[in-house]
Amino acid sequence: MASLRLGQVDFINCLPVYTAINQEIITLEAEIVPGPPAQLNRMFLQGELDVTPISSIEYARHADQCLVLPDLSIGADGEVMSLLLFSRIPVTELDHKVIALPNTSATTIALLKILLEHYYHISCDFVTMEPDLTAMLSRAEAALLIGDIAMIEQLKVNSGYYEGIIVTDVGAVWKEMTGESMVYAVWVVKKDFAGEHPQEIARLASALQASLRWGREHEDQLIALAQDRSPWFTEDYLRRYFHTITHSLTEKDIRAMNAFFDYAYKTGILEERVKIEIWREKDGR
Ligand SMILES: C=C(O[C@@H]1C=C(C(=O)O)C=C[C@H]1O)C(=O)O
Missing domain, CATH: 3.40.190.10 (Periplasmic binding protein-like II)
Incomplete structure (x- = not known):
């Protein structure tokens, strides 16, 4: 072959x-x-x-x-370090707000939707976009990123490159909710x-x-x-x-x-x- x-x-x-x-x-x-x-x-x-x-x-x-x-x-x-939700407000306050999803992912999008419903008990609207944090946060209150770009943006947040951004590791939240990997x-x-x-x-x-x-x-x-x-x-x-x-x-x-x-x-x-x-x-x- x-x-x-x-x-x-x-x-x-x-x-x-x-x-x-x-x-x-x-x-x-x-x-x-x-x-x-x-x-x-x-x-x-x-x-x-x-x-x-x-x-x-x-x-x-x-x-x-x-x-x-x-x-x-x-x-x-638990914590995965590369699957991250970036938000301007705490996740608990995202009810009825828009979350930008990356067009690169499938599992993490499903996982986020599960966590919003069963852990945070909130309901959000979604828009799918290229994985670009600045563009995503100009259209939505929060942005999901996966892979290298998620890690790079987290490091930028840690260094003070952006202000007022909260980073949530979805793997850690899943572990907290279910106790599972x-x-x-x-x-x-x-x-x-x-x-x-x-x-x-x-x-x-x-x-x-x-x-x-x-x-x-x-x-x-x-x-x-x-x-x-x-x-x-x-x-x-x-x-x-x-x-x-x-x-x-x-x-x-x-x-x-x-x-x-x-x-x-x-x-x-x-x-x-x-x-x-x-x-x-x-x-x-
Ligand atoms: C840990 C990761 O897991 C991944 C997330 C995927 C998804 O969301 O569909 C698919 C493959 C993996 O790359 C990552 O991308 O950083």
């Missing part, structure tokens, strides 16, 4: 998973396609990617067609594709694991790569981030994902309950 098309979230949260593959320390015959989550979601669902990290809420909407690769996710147990993205393959290309998927799954093992052992190199992306990223801050963001998919993470899907169902974000199915090497044999 032609080389496998593999998505990569183009945020530093994926550096631990992809750096060894991208630097050819781990060999993998694949075309790597970087992009923001919403674009990867769209490309995968349209058949333009064979395997990709997909926003977990988008996986839930298409779970019947997909298998989740084992032992891999983008998650956090959170899985924001999982790596998926279509069932049909996995059935037709079992060896390729086995090779890819083990290359991703080997690459992640390398990443975990080479934090300094990940930090150096992340620092190339923004002068706002200090070494200490990045070290804290790489200890905050998780890439596991344990039983506990799956329970957390089910809790998130249950809330999404109760909130009307999902139309059906979800049965999570994990790809296993034996499935492909």
Whole structure:
């Protein structure tokens, strides 16, 4: 077959998973396609990617067609540092106000809506925009950001670059409400594709694991790569981030994902309950 098309979230949260593959320390015959989550979601669902990290809420909407690769996710147990709501007033005072949502996200938008309803008990209006804090806050009382830009804007707020902006970490609020960790993205393959290309998927799954093992052992190199992306990223801050963001998919993470899907169902974000199915090497044999 032609080389496998593999998505990569183009945020530093994926550096631990992809750096060894991208630097050819781990060999993998694949075309790597970087992009923001919403674009990867769209490309995968349209058949333009064979395997990709997909926003977990988008996986839930298409779970019947997909298998989740084992032992891999983008998650956090509470504070996540890169999924942030920026507001001019406390979140509790946002009732009937407008929140700007980034066109790059899916899971975090669903999570925010769940928290507004079930934790804050408020009802807001939404506008979807490019992830640009100044433009968003010129049209709305609050703005959600994900990924590197969320982190950079948080660091700017901390440095006094903006005045009067409150930053709320949505992962921390979810943990406070449910006691659970959170899985924001999982790596998926279509069932049909996995059935037709079992060896390729086995090779890819083990290359991703080997690459992640390398990443975990080479934090300094990940930090150096992340620092190339923004002068706002200090070494200490990045070290804290790489200890905050998780890439596991344990039983506990799956329970957390089910809790998130249950809330999404109760909130009307999902139309059906979800049965999570994990790809296993034996499935492909
Ligand atoms: C932790 C993050 O998790 C992510 C959030 C996603 C979403 O909101 O749909 C999807 C993939 C991840 O990149 C982040 O973007 O910083």
